[in-house]
Amino acid sequence: MRTLSVFRRTLPAASAASLLLLLAGCGNDHNAFYQGYVEGDYVYVASSEAGRLDALNVKRGQQVTPDAPLFALEATRERAARDQASAQLAAAIAQLEDIGTGKRPPEVDVSRAQLAQAEAASRRSASQLQRDTAQFRIGGIARAQLDDSREQAQSDAARVRELKAQLEVARLPGRDDQRRAQAAQVDAAKATLAQAEWTLAQKRLASPAAGQVFDTLYRVGEWVPAGSPVVSLLPPGNIKVRFFVPETVVGSLKIGQQAMLRCDACGDPVPVHIDYVSTQAEYTPPVIYSRESRSKLVYMVEARPVPEAAARLHPGQPVEATLQ
Structure with a gap:
């Protein structure tokens, strides 16, 4: 040929x-x-966030395994945002639990004590009304005094009914609408925390697959723009x-x-x-x-x-x- x-x-x-x-x-x-x-x-590994390159864990020609750390960017602001979101979630959960349990036991005890005082006053005013009624029949007191005794007895009885109702309300959890609104606040706080954790994770990236580090494009201390590749891999x-x-x-x-x-x-x-x-x-x-x-x-x-x-x-x- x-x-x-x-x-x-x-x-x-x-x-x-x-x-x-x-x-x-x-x-x-x-x-x-x-x-x-x-x-x-080539697989170009980049972060969606900008930041200073704090650590470069690989070098050119190195073989890496899946999930091996490649690089890390400065993440002070992202960690603070994550901590804030975590605290807001804890507060929202605590408030939801508080709404679902009603008043605290010491607060219920206060209501019970007030009810006992009102019941005692109601018994005294009722007894006084009986005595004044008997005295009025024999002409011992004026009608005005009897009317005052009757109004006092009615007022004390109404106070007892009021405190009994308050004690029942103290044992009840929050209203359904209030609980649903607070549950929505908890869901929103969870979403905010998930977003903060994802953003923080973007500051420390690992290898998506096994392969060779073909090149590193930045040095430690340099500013890396968002979306700019730091490491190129060749699986x-x-x-x-x-x-x-x-x-x-x-x-x-x-x-x-x-x-x-x-x-x-x-x-x-x-x-x-x-x-x-x-x-x-x-x-x-x-x-x-x-x-x-x-x-x-x-x-x-x-x-x-x-x-x-x-x-x-x-x-x-x-x-x-x-x-x-």
């Missing part, structure tokens, strides 16, 4: 169209292979390979089809599975135009390695893919 002589240069991963397939014969191996490179889908499942095939081959490719990769210092070929085939044609870049290839079109293909082999591949690494 005739070998195409091409010159390859190192280009950034974003310039996908700058890589061309390479068809070559290799000894007695008549399988065509296609040139490509390794790329990574093994986010490593992929891009290679380019001619239009004569692209029609035969299928999603899930297997290919084998070869690269320098990779050891045994790395199996990958195709998960994307571009529908947009790309011209070969001018730097490798030749009489044989200047009119050819290529199509980008993306494939992912099996998880156990992903660690052998590194972003930017050139590879050669052979279709199975």
